[in-house]
Amino acid sequence: MDLPYWQTRRHQLLDAMYFINMFQTHCVRQFILLIFRSAFFFFCGEHRADIKARNPEYSVGDIAKELGKMWEKVGKAYVIVVRVV
Secondary structure, X not given: OOOOHHHHHHHHHHHHHHHHHHHHHHXXXXXXXXHOOOHHHHHXXXXXXXXXXXXXXXXXXXXXXXXXXXXXXXXXXHHHHHHHO
């Protein structure tokens, strides 16, 4: 059974509005994540591959522990460098 034209058009508009809303929500989320990325995340991004290369048997949790230990040693100085740059 075919739907009347106005119902079909209405559904198309609702689908388009839903898509636009989802796209805007995604863009806002990505922007917020970019703003609130802390120095620790930048630090992890730079050093995670090195730890994985040196210790291929480490699990994700072991790598996180090692990054935490390294961060305790470097922490404040790294934050200052990241904010200046």
